[in-house]
Amino acid sequence: MKRATLAALGLATSLALPAAADDIKVGLLLPFSGVYAALGNDIEAGFTLALDQFGSETDATFDIVREDTEVKPPVALAKAKKLILQDKVDVMAGIVSSGVLGAVRDMVHGAGVPLIVANAGNDEATGSACSPFITRMSFSNGQVNRPMGRWMHDQGIRKVYTLAPDYAAGRQMIDGFVSTFTAAGGEIVGQEFTPFQKTQDFGPYLAQAKASGAEAVFVFYAGGEAISFVKQYDSFGLKAELPLYGSGFLTSPLYVNAEGPAAEGVITALHYVPTIDSPENAAFVEAFTERTGRVPSEYAVQGYDSGRALIEATRAGANDRASLSDALRQVSFEGPRGALSIDPATNNIVQPIYVYETVAGAEGLTQKVLARLPAEADPVNGCDMAPVSN
Numbered sequence: 171m172k173r174a175t176l177a178a179l180g181l182a183t184s185l186a187l188p189a190a191a192d193d194i195k196v197g198l199l200l201p202f203s204g205v206y207a208a209l210g211n212d213i214e215a216g217f218t219l220a221l222d223q224f225g226s227e228t229d230a231t232f233d234i235v236r237e238d239t240e241v242k243p244p245v246a247l248a249k250a251k252k253l254i255l256q257d258k259v260d261v262m263a264g265i266v267s268s269g270v271l272g273a274v275r276d277m278v279h280g281a282g283v284p285l286i287v288a289n290a291g292n293d294e295a296t297g298s299a300c301s302p303f304i305t306r307m308s309f310s311n312g313q314v315n316r317p318m319g320r321w322m323h324d325q326g327i328r329k330v331y332t333l334a335p336d337y338a339a340g341r342q343m344i345d346g347f348v349s350t351f352t353a354a355g356g357e358i359v360g361q362e363f364t365p366f367q368k369t370q371d372f373g374p375y376l377a378q379a380k381a382s383g384a385e386a387v388f389v390f391y392a393g394g395e396a397i398s399f400v401k402q403y404d405s406f407g408l409k410a411e412l413p414l415y416g417s418g419f420l421t422s423p424l425y426v427n428a429e430g431p432a433a434e435g436v437i438t439a440l441h442y443v444p445t446i447d448s449p450e451n452a453a454f455v456e457a458f459t460e461r462t463g464r465v466p467s468e469y470a471v472q473g474y475d476s477g478r479a480l481i482e483a484t485r486a487g488a489n490d491r492a493s494l495s496d497a498l499r500q501v502s503f504e505g506p507r508g509a510l511s512i513d514p515a516t517n518n519i520v521q522p523i524y525v526y527e528t529v530a531g532a533e534g535l536t537q538k539v540l541a542r543l544p545a546e547a548d549p550v551n552g553c554d555m556a557p558v559s560n
């Protein structure tokens with residue numbers, strides 16, 4: 171079946187041989203340049219920490235081949251093809267951008283290579299375009315934002331203006347928020363999508379938000395765009411009159427100190443903050459900080475849990491593409507974010523969501539948890555999960 175699919179794709183006629191139990195070749199496909207480069211580096215740091223920490227629990231050893239997506243879907247597709255056909259990796263991990271995930275999905279599915287998604291929240295990858303070979307250890311775009319629509323309405327907010335970059339993640343994150351906010355009775359008084367990776371000046375959009383009659387602004391921005399947005403929002407003088415809310419990527423611990431005081435008081439929601447009070451998180455924060463000199467972000471924990479999922483799969487005896495795909499969908503463990511499991515209907519992670527405020531702490535900005543919202547599986551969204559066939 172896999173040979174036939176590859177041939178049909180015109181890609182190759184010979185299959186990768188199954189690896190010996192002690193040698194798993196891993197293709198790490200991440201942005202190491204471009205607007206999400208810091209995110210890619212944090213995911214890699216978490217991933218390698220997990221392999222080092224839990225590696226003694228499995229007979230397998232891991233040989234990593236790194237490739238840079240540059241946050242460009244065509245570049246990422248070419249790199250995925252190289253990893254699959256030339257390097258003959260047993261498993262792939264990574265992917266930060268939803269656009270990149272959309273671009274590589276058919277290649278990964280057609281070749282039958284297990285992919286552990288360590289960031290990209292593209293709803294379709296665990297919805298209408300789901301695959302038994304794609305398991306997500308990060309979040310889906312809707313999952314992170316739907317709870318915030320209800321929560322903000324519960325706080326008495328009724329009129330919101332939304333902003334996000336114009337690509338799959340921006341649109342899906344905002345859709346997730348809008349669906350629950352409007353279902354609760356809230357109103358979206360205006361909405362804009364800014365050119366992705368091209369917007370330097372958010373001024374014209376902020377002027378529209380100010381004139382919209384909104385009581386609050388809800389946004390998704392990440393990486394370099396989040397830093398520029400939060401700083402400009404503050405210097406535009408909007409923060410006091412129009413409180414800023416968003417997806418927690420806006421004020422990630424990875425770059426919140428680059429945003430500085432402009433980030434103070436911003437309220438966002440996410441599946442991980444380093445201030446979660448649990449022994450598992452305390453141990454992770456200590457190990458990651460000791461290794462990198464910085465507090466772990468959501469990106470770091472996603473890399474860490476992806477590495478740990480790979481260890482768990484090999485502990486269960488998986489050692490080739492098909493058995494790894496099967497085993498990855500069955501992992502569950504208590505991690506730094508809390509209890510994690512994979513929904514077999516979609517292969518998306520099930521996890522709680524934390525609403526947090528960015529506040530000044532003793533060593534810079536930190537995350538004050540305001541609410542822990544219960545774990546929720548995504549709706550199936552058109553996913554028809556076929557079994558892995560050998």
Ligand code: BEZ
Pocket residue numbers: 206266267268269289290291292339392419
């Ligand atoms: C995405 O494209 O899915 C994404 C990128 C950065 C942070 C969160 C999501």
